[in-house]
Amino acid sequence: MAPDPHAPLLQVRGLTARYGHVRALEATDLTVDRGELVAILGPNGAGKSTLLRAILGLVANTGEVRSEGVVLPRADPVAVASAGIVLVPEGRGIFGPMTVAENLRLGAYRVRDRREVERRLARTFELFPRLSERLGQTAGSMSGGEQQMVAIGRALMADPKVLLLDEPSLGLAPRVTAEILETLRRLNQSGLSVVLVEQKAPLALELAVRVHLLSLGRTVAVISPDQVKSHDELARYYFA
């Protein structure tokens, strides 16, 4: 099936996922259009990470995931990633013993054209100038913030249609988190579609066009960021 340029970049319908016999995600819908940044909020165990992992096919799941109208296989993460749905997992998943240069190169694994790789590298260094100075360094020896830059930089090397981020601020100092989120804002403004799972709700709300609230594996509301702020109970819950 040929891609339909008018269909959403990511459209999830009725996605259900389980770990063994435990259902972690129940019939969830999610739509991301061009240039949108969608935030997923919810308490621990709400199924936020599971949603991202199920989209990639990393956990057993049923339902439908389409990108530009094309149905993506449900148990083939390589196919989903190749279709441009790129996940920066919780804990970053960098290749610690390898250098920054090797990590970035592997992000563009499917690209064999050297000039194209160079072009993507240049774009990544524009966002993260620090990485260009640390190319030979072992990624695992960097600070948490720098490792997150490697992880996001590596994902960008794949030239994603939709970038999925699972708690990029986890374990980072507030100043570093602000830096990372500022980068995400710039990326989003340049047209990249993003799905952001974030515990630190206020940060996510500043960037998002839409917020999905998850609880116990179910979508309880899809609202605008302003509604979250104005809704007393939610505000107390997320800003406490």
Added chain:
Amino acid sequence: MTQADLVLQSLVSGLGIGCVYGLIGIGFCVIYNASGIVNFAQGAFVMLGGMITHVLLVRYHVPYALAAFVAVVAVAAVGVVLERLVVRPLWMRKAPVFVMILATLAAQIVIERVTFLLVDDQPKTLPVFLDWPPIMLGRVAINYQSLFIIAGSLAIVGALALFFKVTLTGKAMRACAIDREAALLQAIPVSTMLALAFALSAGLGAVAGILLTPTQYTAFNVGVPFAISGFIAAIIGGFGRPFGAFVGGLALGLVQSIAILWLGAGLKSAAALSVLLLFLFVRPAGIFGAAK
């Protein structure tokens, strides 16, 4: 010969056999890193390398170099078949690693018996690569086959290091070893990498068998002792560290040759297993520390 000459002479032959153990050990590590499986069919690859070369050379009069090349390619293909036929179906069913290890042991036995049926049970040898008189260093004789073994092994280890360091495929294989899920997320075809790891290990085993057969012999049942030696080499070096395994192989070869000299050939295996026990008791992570 003085005692010192004897020791030197033993060390030279120990170095040669040690290189072979090292190559087999690397084979263990490459598969272990890609899959978490200890592949006990590794010895079958060594046996097949020597055996296929022998059959092509003696029965079909194929030129030596071509026979060796065909043997390496054929054994690499056997490695891929083993992965597709034995390992992958278990992998897809999420079988415990323990079950997959047992399955490779079963595969070892099957390959051994099929070879027995197709060839016979007689020991086979290969001619030395160069039939020149040994080089004399004082009273220590160094035969050319030992030099081929050492030079060939070093060349392979060097080529392997370059492959893992420089090529995109080599880097992708390392990435799979470090974090399989993260590799999937970069669209690296992890299952292809697993097949490639089996091909690479099998090819290495075949080369080890071809290098060694002229100085020893091969027969349908030589696989298991070689697998054990290679396994010990990998343990000494720190399981999962290819270049540690090579150093481990050298150490094992040297210890064994000295044991043969001082304790007699009957205690060769006892010496090797003592080294294994020593490491398991004192330093289970090996010289360089286990990779995972």
